Every structure is written in structure tokens, then in C-alpha cells.
Amino acid sequence: MTSLDAKRAGRALFQATQPHGTARATLDGLVEFMALLQENAELREVVTSVFVPASVKVGIIEQVADQLGTVPAARQTLLILAQMHQPAGLAGIVKELKALVHRQERRIDAEVTTAVALDEDHVARLRDALAQATGQQVSVSTRVDPAVIGGAVTRVGSVVYDGSLARQLARMKEQFVQQG
Numbered sequence: 458m459t460s461l462d463a464k465r466a467g468r469a470l471f472q473a474t475q476p477h478g479t480a481r482a483t484l485d486g487l488v489e490f491m492a493l494l495q496e497n498a499e500l501r502e503v504v505t506s507v508f509v510p511a512s513v514k515v516g517i518i519e520q521v522a523d524q525l526g527t528v529p530a531a532r533q534t535l536l537i538l539a540q541m542h543q544p545a546g547l548a549g550i551v552k553e554l555k556a557l558v559h560r561q562e563r564r565i566d567a568e569v570t571t572a573v574a575l576d577e578d579h580v581a582r583l584r585d586a587l588a589q590a591t592g593q594q595v596s597v598s599t600r601v602d603p604a605v606i607g608g609a610v611t612r613v614g615s616v617v618y619d620g621s622l623a624r625q626l627a628r629m630k631e632q633f634v635q636q637g
Contacts, residue, residue, distance in 0.1 A: 458541075463549025466534075470550065471557040474530045484558045486522075486531030487551050493521065505544045514539035564594040570602050570610040570621075587613060 458466075474480040494501045503509050503517055518539050522532040538544050559565060567587050569575065575583070580597055587595040591613065602610075607622035 458538075458543040458546030458549070460549050463546045464553045466546065467550040467553025468557065470530065470534060470554055475557075475561065479528055479530055480554070480558050480561065482528045483530040483534075484551070484554050486525065486527040487534065487547065487554065489525055490521065490527065490531070490535060491547060491551060493525070504539065507542060511540045511542060514544075562594065563592075564596060565591060565614050567595050567597045567611060567613045568600060569597060570600045570605055570612075572601070572603050572605040572607055574601050575599050583611075587611075 470483060471480055474483045494504060500517070500521070504514055515536055518535045519532070521527075522535065527535070534550065535547070538546055538550075567584075569580075569583060580599060584595050584597045587597070595613075605621040605623055606626075608620045608625070610621050610624075611618045
């Protein structure tokens with residue numbers, strides 16, 4: 458499945474689920490299944506292997522979907538991908554579906570990278586400040602990267618705000634070099 462095919466499938470899935478109010482539940486079900494694939498190497502191997510017959514994949518996906526309580530549209534998407542031997546297309550479908558669901562919900566994703574882990578209070582204050590600045594609901598994920606040194610690098614959608622000490626030091630170095 459090409460990335461264009463996955464994008465089209467994600468749009469079609471949104472168009473099929475949104476009128477019924479199940480687009481969010483469908484997205485959540487697919488994301489939960491993807492997380493399970495990442496955590497469980499054996500399941501991932503079976504679902505992605507070209508050597509495992511589609512009928513076996515379908516049976517396993519049905520069992521997992523039952524245990525997870527996956528909504529019908531998400532379950533059907535997983536089964537179709539298994540029957541077509543296209544499990545790699547799931548990531549692209551989820552990416553497009555997520556973008557459409559988030560747009561509908563007026564929600565954006567933000568990723569904050571700091572040198573040390575942030576506690577929940579800091580994350581909550583950051584989420585509130587970003588929501589105030591953007592006028593949208595914000596989902597914040599955090600990452601630790603010691604190279605940041607201090608401060609934070611925040612990515613909101615496709616915009617990056619680099620308030621890291623490492624970037625400030627780099628700017629100072631550039632200014633010294635330019636001044637000779």
C-alpha cells in the first residue's frame with residue numbers, strides 16, 4: 458500500500474465513521490492495536506509476515522480485537538489489511554485518520570523535548586499555555602534529550618519553538634563568528 462493509498466483509506470474511513478460519531482473510537486481502536494503490535498514482537502511478526510496465511514492473520518486479529526473491545530470500523534480495517542497482506546498500511550491510515558479527527562475536535566499535538574523529565578504539574582501548565590496560545594485542545598507528549606541542556610524544544614503541529622539552552626549557545630556562537 459502506497460502512502461497515497463493509505464491517505465485515501467484514512468479519509469474514506471473518516472468519512473464512513475464521522476456521520477455515526479465513531480471516528481474517535483475508530484482511531485482509538487487502531488492506535489491501541491498499533492501499540493500492541495509495537496509491544497508484542499510475536500504478534501507483530503505474525504501479523505506482518507508474508508508467510509502467514511491471511512486466514513490465520515484474520516483469526517488472530519479477531520481474537521485480539523475481541524479482547525480489546527475494538528469498534529467495528531477499526532476491526533474491519535484491520536481485517537481488510539490482513540486479507541490484503543498490507544499491514545504496513547495501518548500507520549499511514551492512522552496518520553490521516555488522526556489528522557482528520559483532530560481537525561474535527563479542534564485538537565493539536567505538541568511534543569516537548571527537555572533535558573530532564575517534566576513532572577505532571579509542568580506538563581499540565583504547558584498544556585494550558587499552549588491551549589491558550591492556539592485556541593485549541595492540546596495533547597502533549599514529552600521526550601527527554603540531554604543534548605537540549607536546558608529549556609525546551611516544543612513542536613506544535615509543524616511549527617518548532619526552540620527555547621533550548623543549546624540553541625541559545627549556538628546563536629551566541631554564530632554572532633561571535635559574524636562579528637569576527
